[in-house]
Amino acid sequence: MTTHRAILLVEDNEDDVFLMKRALKAARVMNPLYVVEDGQEAVDYLGGAGKFANRESYPLPAVVFLDLKLPLISGHDVLAWIRRQYALESVVVIVLTSSNEASDLSRSYALGANSYLVKPPTPEQLEELAKAFKWYWLEYNQFAND
Amino acid sequence: MTPGSEPKKSLQKRVRAVILLASVIVLFVTAGAFVTYEAVSFQYRLVRNLSTLARVIADNSAAPLAFDNKAVADEILAALRAEPDIEAAAIYDGRGNLFAKYPPALQPAALPARPGRPGYEFKNNGLVLFEPITQEVKQIGTLYLQSSFRGLYEQLWRYGLIVLAVLCGAFIAALILSTLLQKRISGPILALTHAAETITQRGDYSVRAPKLTDDELGTLTDAFNRMLSETQDNQDRLAEQARLLDLSTDAIIVRDLQGTIRFWNRGAEELYGWSQSEALGKQKHQLLQTEFSEPLEQITDRLQREGRWAGELVQRRRDGGRIHVSTRWVLDSGMAGRLPRVLITDNDITLRKQAEELMRSEAKRLDALVAQRTARLQETVGELEAFSYSISHDMRAPLRAMQGYANALLSDYGASLNAEARHYLDRIFRSANRLDLLIQDVLSYSRVAKGQIDLQPVDFERLLNDVISTTPEFQEPQARIIVERPLHRVRGHDAYLTQCITNLLANAVKFVPERVVPEIRIRSERFNGQVRVWFEDNGIGIDPLHNERIFQIFGQVYPEKKYGGTGIGLAIVSKAVQRMNGEVGVISGLDKGSRFWLLLNHGDT
Numbered sequence: 210m211t212t213h214r215a216i217l218l219v220e221d222n223e224d225d226v227f228l229m230k231r232a233l234k235a236a237r238v239m240n241p242l243y244v245v246e247d248g249q250e251a252v253d254y255l256g257g258a259g260k261f262a263n264r265e266s267y268p269l270p271a272v273v274f275l276d277l278k279l280p281l282i283s284g285h286d287v288l289a290w291i292r293r294q295y296a297l298e299s300v301v302v303i304v305l306t307s308s309n310e311a312s313d314l315s316r317s318y319a320l321g322a323n324s325y326l327v328k329p330p331t332p333e334q335l336e337e338l339a340k341a342f343k344w345y346w347l348e349y350n351q352f353a354n355d
Numbered sequence: 356m357t358p359g360s361e362p363k364k365s366l367q368k369r370v371r372a373v374i375l376l377a378s379v380i381v382l383f384v385t386a387g388a389f390v391t392y393e394a395v396s397f398q399y400r401l402v403r404n405l406s407t408l409a410r411v412i413a414d415n416s417a418a419p420l421a422f423d424n425k426a427v428a429d430e431i432l433a434a435l436r437a438e439p440d441i442e443a444a445a446i447y448d449g450r451g452n453l454f455a456k457y458p459p460a461l462q463p464a465a466l467p468a469r470p471g472r473p474g475y476e477f478k479n480n481g482l483v484l485f486e487p488i489t490q491e492v493k494q495i496g497t498l499y500l501q502s503s504f505r506g507l508y509e510q511l512w513r514y515g516l517i518v519l520a521v522l523c524g525a526f527i528a529a530l531i532l533s534t535l536l537q538k539r540i541s542g543p544i545l546a547l548t549h550a551a552e553t554i555t556q557r558g559d560y561s562v563r564a565p566k567l568t569d570d571e572l573g574t575l576t577d578a579f580n581r582m583l584s585e586t587q588d589n590q591d592r593l594a595e596q597a598r599l600l601d602l603s604t605d606a607i608i609v610r611d612l613q614g615t616i617r618f619w620n621r622g623a624e625e626l627y628g629w630s631q632s633e634a635l636g637k638q639k640h641q642l643l644q645t646e647f648s649e650p651l652e653q654i655t656d657r658l659q660r661e662g663r664w665a666g667e668l669v670q671r672r673r674d675g676g677r678i679h680v681s682t683r684w685v686l687d688s689g690m691a692g693r694l695p696r697v698l699i700t701d702n703d704i705t706l707r708k709q710a711e712e713l714m715r716s717e718a719k720r721l722d723a724l725v726a727q728r729t730a731r732l733q734e735t736v737g738e739l740e741a742f743s744y745s746i747s748h749d750m751r752a753p754l755r756a757m758q759g760y761a762n763a764l765l766s767d768y769g770a771s772l773n774a775e776a777r778h779y780l781d782r783i784f785r786s787a788n789r790l791d792l793l794i795q796d797v798l799s800y801s802r803v804a805k806g807q808i809d810l811q812p813v814d815f816e817r818l819l820n821d822v823i824s825t826t827p828e829f830q831e832p833q834a835r836i837i838v839e840r841p842l843h844r845v846r847g848h849d850a851y852l853t854q855c856i857t858n859l860l861a862n863a864v865k866f867v868p869e870r871v872v873p874e875i876r877i878r879s880e881r882f883n884g885q886v887r888v889w890f891e892d893n894g895i896g897i898d899p900l901h902n903e904r905i906f907q908i909f910g911q912v913y914p915e916k917k918y919g920g921t922g923i924g925l926a927i928v929s930k931a932v933q934r935m936n937g938e939v940g941v942i943s944g945l946d947k948g949s950r951f952w953l954l955l956n957h958g959d960t
Contacts, residue, residue, distance in 0.1 A: 222752050222756075224752065224753070224755070224756030224759065224760070225752065225755065225756070227756075227759070227760075227763075228755065228756070228759040228763075231759070231763060278749075307751050307752055307755075328751075328752075328755060330751070330754070330755060330758065330788070330791045331755075331758050331762070331788070332758060332759045332762035332763065333762070335755075335759070
């Protein structure tokens with residue numbers, strides 16, 4: 210099964226964290242969800258720095274939901290960093306942002322994002338998105354390190 | 356004494372000398388002839404007189420001699436006292452002995468010892484004469500008379516005095532005559548000379564030599580005066596031309612090919628500050644410290660080849676001030692026998708140059724200002740873009756939260772809430788929803804307004820199909836859309852056109868009377884080389900009063916409560932069409948449906 214794969218949500222807005230958690234729950238995504246609140250913490254988590262060195266407590270995620278507008282290190286820079294790490298080359302990075310600016314989009318793909326999602330305006334649409342995510346990324350998608 | 360008076364004196368002297376010399380020669384010749392004649396005739400008269408006297412004395416002495424009366428003979432001789440010229444007299448007897456003598460005191464040795472032959476003889480500055488004394492044909496003795504030339508000398512002396520007096524008189528007469536004469540001869544010449552001197556000294560060609568005679572000199576004077584008159588005419592003409600040249604405010608300069616200034620008018624004096632006398636003979640380019648815009652050799656070459664050159668130079672005034680001049684050079688090849696010269700006309704364009712310079716620097720300043728403002732504007736635009744980006748992120752996030760929490764509250768605790776509480780939650784939810792729509796539309800509008808686009812041929816029909824097929828509200832049974840295919844291709848931008856189609860269709864399906872299925876007919880036509888696309892609906896229509904207002908931002912005319920919408924949709928259409936060099940308009944009336952049209956460039960243009 211696929212439920213053991215960890216998901217990392219990089220999101221500084223606690224409301225969005227709440228809504229995302231709620232939507233994933235509604236979509237019955239059972240995978241463990243870890244949340245970091247800024248770009249630096251995301252880099253630390255993925256790089257196993259400090260308390261994140263304990264992979265028992267903080268397992269390496271298979272999927273990262275990455276917001277672009279983040280404190281300390283921007284989402285684009287986190288993405289660029291991830292794609293420079295050999296150990297993280299098979300991690301799926303899904304940009305989840307409120308921006309639908311063409312420049313943000315093209316830059317994200319250029320830096321190696323696997324997908325680009327605009328945060329839906331309503332909870333129902335977010336729930337639909339969570340369901341679609343589960344259906345596509347967790348059930349149909351084949352991960353590299355299986 | 357002026358140098359000019361020298362020949363006058365000498366001419367006068369010479370004329371007078373010639374006249375006097377001629378007079379004196381004539382007088383001397385005349386006097387000489389007269390004196391010679393007088394001397395000869397005197398001698399002749401003397402001989403005759405003495406002969407007559409000797410005859411008389413000889414006749415008177417015959418008796419005393421015959422009678423040997425010495426006393427009477429002395430007495431007769433003594434009568435010779437009346438003749439002062441008779442220096443000595445003697446009577447010789449028939450034998451040749453001295454019989455009587457005169458004067459009585461005279462030594463016999465002073466007399467000839469014996470009588471000579473009868474006759475006369477000039478001897479010892481005098482005349483000696485022997486006259487035979489006869490009685491009855493027989494010679495009885497001889498008379499001797501000796502006369503001095505004293506009378507002759509006295510007479511000659513008298514004549515000499517007379518001649519001298521005449522000479523003096525004649526000389527004076529000649530002098531007077533010569534003066535008068537030389538006035539007649541040299542007068543006209545001197546008048547000519549005087550006129551010539553006056554012209555030379557004063558340069559005044561209006562002077563005329565008086566015509567004093569009607570002879571050759573008169574003709575000469577006339578010719579001289581005529582020549583003067585012509586010269587004066589020429590001079591006047593030249594002076595007139597020079598005066599006209601001086602009237603010119605342009606500097607007019609003539610220089611030779613070596614650069615030496617030959618003419619300098621008043622305009623040049625005023626422009627450059629150098630007076631004519633200072634400038635003439637100077638090297639023009641040195642005097643004015645000319646700065647050439649191109650090498651002088653090049654200019655000279657052009658001047659030789661084309662005969663003229665015009666350009667702009669920087670030169671210096673006498674006071675050192677730099678002036679810009681517009682200059683025209685014309686090569687004057689000159690009349691026969693004259694060296695070619697260059698006629699230069701300069702005028703001061705310093706003010707114009709300064710104005711140009713000012714304009715240039717002003718233009719540069721304005722350019723810089725524009726660049727600066729543009730940069731500031733771009734900065735502002737950048738800030739605005741950042742602002743709208745920030746809106747899309749930051750303002751929509753709390754909205755999502757409001758919607759999310761309201762939704763969560765409703766679904767998690769809905770059962771324990773009463774109807775009123777649920778209604779409040781619903782109002783919160785819908786308000787948030789509407790604000791989100793507003794923000795999205797404002798963002799769309801600003802994106803349409805600011806984006807850089809390339810216009811290209813677009814298959815309008817394909818775009819329309821895409822929009823309809825991806826939007827359930829535009830499909831049956833919610834709406835009926837009839838497309839009169841084929842539609843013309845237009846020149847535009849995919850995203851902008853999609854936005855236009857979406858917004859127009861959204862309005863058409865929204866603004867319909869209750870329980871009416873929206874029906875929209877879409878067709879296109881060529882219009883003045885462009886393409887007009889019609890969207891004709893069966894909606895509630897728009898009062899023509901609002902035909903313009905509806906295309907303005909927040910220009911909605913129907914209550915939001917009834918139809919929803921943000922009032923930005925048509926403003927986005929208008930802005931997008933404008934960015935594609937097109938137009939949008941509507942023909943409508945209340946309850947008559949609306950016919951919106953888009954006028955766009957044809958896809959083949």
